[in-house]
Amino acid sequence: MTNLADTLNQGDLRLRPPVDTDLPDLLRHLNDIRIVRWLAAVPQPFDTGAADGLLAHGMHAGENLRLIELGGSVAGGLCIGASLWYWLHPAFWRRGLMRRALDLAIPAYFTHPAPPLIATCHTENVASRSLLASLGFSPCLAGRRMFFQSTQSAEPCLDYLMAPEQWHLLHPPIIPVGRASLRPAQQKDARQLALILARVGGGVWPNADALPSFMENHRFRGQSRGLFVIIDEYRRCIGMALMTGYHADLCFLSDDDEARHRTNISAALANRMFSHA
Known part of the structure; x- marks a missing residue:
């Protein structure tokens, strides 16, 4: 079951479900320390078994795993459901691409009745925290610690919340x-x-x-x-x-x-x- 259309398009940007031929891109992206440094639950090393687990998670009821494709190249991915998390390959950083991707995904997610979205950021992930704030997500007052697979340690994080009513008010x-x-x-x-x-x-x-x-x-x-x-x-x-x-x-x-x-x-x-x- 999914809240999201299989494919969302905006110009040269496309959000789509992953397919078998995406495995090399997934392995390349999710073994890159510059990416997984900020993704708590991604196991390291990220092998084919971990990829199978990720794809299985994306098929759970209410979860929506989509790859971010720009001009035919896989630039990153996002999962929107019980929580919101995402990544971009460094080659695509600083282009406003994740903002464009979330501007596509979140309205589509909230088109139908849906629970609030929670995105959790490492406190040092300034780019992601700024992105969520610009979209209207509200930071929770109390921080917490999460275990990060990449560092094998519990690190400080902050939750950001977006309720459906809040999204519709900010983005009518x-x-x-x-x-x-x-x-x-x-x-x-x-x-x-x-x-x-x-x-x-x-x-x-x-x-x-x-x-x-x-x-x-x-x-x-x-x-x-x-x-x-x-x-x-x-x-x-x-x-x-x-x-x-x-x-x-x-x-x-x-x-x-x-x-x-x-x-x-x-x-x-x-x-x-x-x-x-």
């Missing part, structure tokens, strides 16, 4: 629809949304007094569900979309806004909800 999806776009509603939108409710009223929509709780109950939590605001090409908030399962209810600030956008938005959301089912 933007859905382009023709000349309009949709983004998850936030409490700061309440005043403008109340103006829209004053026009439509009734049905699935609450009265203005109940709007804050309505927004919280329908807060975007992944998948194609939740309350979205509709923004036009002039950055005006012109409507709302309540997406629940296979259905979307729309309301607009004016008849003109509705006439211009309803058909395109309804069609686009129907396709999106079906593709994310």
Whole structure:
């Protein structure tokens, strides 16, 4: 079972499951002390038996082991599931590649309901700690020690946490629809949304007094569900979309806004909800 699509692509970057022909790259990467210095659980030396164990772990329910491929070359790997861990070969360091890989993997992981992610860093791994902080991971206050296979010693580490709600708040999806776009509603939108409710009223929509709780109950939590605001090409908030399962209810600030956008938005959301089912 997996939370992640088998393959994720962005330009020349590709995340994919490992195959048998990747064994030489895995052995080369995970016997390199510059890499395994920061990977606590990777045995040393890393032989074919250890590789088989890694591949078996990546097939466990909820685990997602993917190799990071850049321009057809294996640059590293990541595993996202009960914990998040990753590596890059030094030839690919300092290019922002791991940031790109995690920007692909984490949203895909949180598209469906999933537990929080925990990434554990050696306290001296400044690059990894900076990366996690830039993505919005929260450092836990208490450090701990982990046993590292490469040094055969317990070393100081720090856990970083990312909850699904935290990710969606920091990285809200933007859905382009023709000349309009949709983004998850936030409490700061309440005043403008109340103006829209004053026009439509009734049905699935609450009265203005109940709007804050309505927004919280329908807060975007992944998948194609939740309350979205509709923004036009002039950055005006012109409507709302309540997406629940296979259905979307729309309301607009004016008849003109509705006439211009309803058909395109309804069609686009129907396709999106079906593709994310």
